[in-house]
Amino acid sequence: MSRSGAFCPRCGEEISEPPTDRPELPGAQRDSERVLCDACYFEEFDLVDAPEEIQVRVCAQCGAVHRGNRWVDVGAEDYTDIAVEQVSEALGIHVDAQSVAWQVAPEQVDKNNIRMHAEFSGVVRGTPVTEEVVVPVSISRQTCERCGKIAGGSFASIVQVRAEGRDPTDEEVSRARTIAEEYVAAREATGSRDAFITETKELDEGLNMKISTNKLGQGVAKRITEQLGGSYSDSKRLVTEDEDGQKLYRMSYAVRLPRYQRGEVIDPEDGDGPVLVRSIQGNLKGTRLATGEQYEASFEESEAPDATRLGFREDGERTTLVAVEDENAVQVLDPETFESKTVARPDYLDTDADEVPVIKSRAGLHVLPANDEREDEA
Incomplete structure (x- = not known):
């Protein structure tokens, strides 16, 4: 074993050369433990x-x-x-x-x-x-x-979901709630611990939600209108000021769902007969039940033209197609009186069918689309 000529300051035994795995730099302070012999070193070694x-x-x-x-x-x-x-x-x-x-x-x-x-x-x-x-x-x-914030009822924005000229349906309220919860959950999944819904209340007139931040509240309102149609407006109220004198506002977002719903049958005030609503995104779009032609509300009317509500596609009943009179008319059995009635022949009617769906309303008897894919367009 190579000897260093140095002695352990604790026991006086001569020690070997210092380990070479930790070379000392010039001028560096020597580790006091390194000058101890192995026996003394391991006595207090951890x-x-x-x-x-x-x-x-x-x-x-x-x-x-x-x-x-x-x-x-x-x-x-x-x-x-x-x-x-x-x-x-x-x-x-x-x-x-x-x-x-x-x-x-x-x-x-x-x-x-x-x-x-x-x-x-x-x-x-x-x-x-x-x-x-x-x-x-x-x-x-x-x-x-x-x-702690959730338990204390902390929130920065309120989102209110209502419908124009009617109460939202249970399905619309449920969809709006799901849209909000999924959006907030997605923000939380990105690591945002400020993303939460403090309170949700389902009312006869719609849905109220208290949401943690103003940005989240606006995002919820935007996504509800994107998926369910309609529009939203916002307003703010001064709540307090922070330590730096910055004003803190609570935002309210009022969502207005469209007056009419997809699958609803309405009669616009233009004299051309009932329309089956197939889209409420942007301007209302639908199908004329008398002709099968496409209908779109004017820019001024947007998604809420003046019209009489006649019912929903689900209100339709299947009845017998009796005869095809000509290119404009067919005969069907009235589902209530079972009398043969002449009605308008829309271009979507299948003249080879034995039965067709019809809806009876104050506007008369009309044939509904049997399976109109255009009705499912967003």
């Missing part, structure tokens, strides 16, 4: 520097974990993996150790306490060393800021 205890803060409501200075959604019910991760980050390995390997075995003491049994091995000064440590981990269940 392979692992472990904390006495680790506390994992989790939200009792949503399961988020507090890391650093923020709450992070982890989607975990069992926090053992989280405990292993935090113990791993807290442990320190001696700088002189090489070829370090380790394994950890968690011991679940109870719901809120875990013991982490960690075993380490490595090589120091050419000598294999092992060490075992036990780190207690306590699960501290608290309430994160997001859940």
